[in-house]
Amino acid sequence: MAENQEVPEEIAALSFEEALQELEKIVEKLDSGQVDLDQSIDIYSRGSALKQHCEGKLRNAQERVDKIVNKNGSLSTQPANVE
Template identity: 75%
Template sequence: MSDPNSQKIPDDIAKMSFEEALKELEQIVEKLDSGQVDLDQSIEIYTRGSHLKQHCDAKLRNAQERVDKIVGRNGALSTEPADIE
């Protein structure tokens, strides 16, 4: 079985905003936690959830890089790591 984290993110997920992807990921977690899905469906939605997580992580990294690039101090631009954790 291949690692879902090593697969290309599907185009429909790549087009999602962070908020859309996070909302769908939360729905997947609820379905899996409910125990109401069969094994095949669990594997399918787990894989999709993995792709959604990768997409959200990439969006957060991109946002952090943008914040790191633009930090104003006394009118001068400087770089400072963002503390997002």
Template identity: 60%
Template sequence: MADDITLSFEDALKELEGIVRTLEQGSAPLDQSIDLYQRGDALKRHCETRLKAAQARIEQISIGPDGQPNGTRPFDGD
């Protein structure tokens, strides 16, 4: 399995979708299902973190008085 820290959002989501399919099919033995569930939970948290970071970056886009984007301001992660 890929490392969550270096996994892109798209790759994490793809892996998560595969895990969900496997669990929904009920084809995995119990111990493997538990491992898959734990991996899925880690991937879900990873995706949520990546989405929140992307949302924060988008929110930093400055909007001018005319309602049009006019630049960006640095994102302060704190």
């Protein structure tokens, strides 16, 4: 899944925590070697969408924090490295 593709609605509806938990389960399945090739490809694709969703949530949270800090004056921010 390319980074600029839209995240499926069912994934977009997940909270960050839910998406991260599902992504962790996918990684465990892939690491176990107990899934066949076709299933591996399917769950890898879903994992990619979950990763994209989590990164978007983190970027949004960082932007919100930056706005709060900037509104309060003297504190400065540094860009977050979410990649």
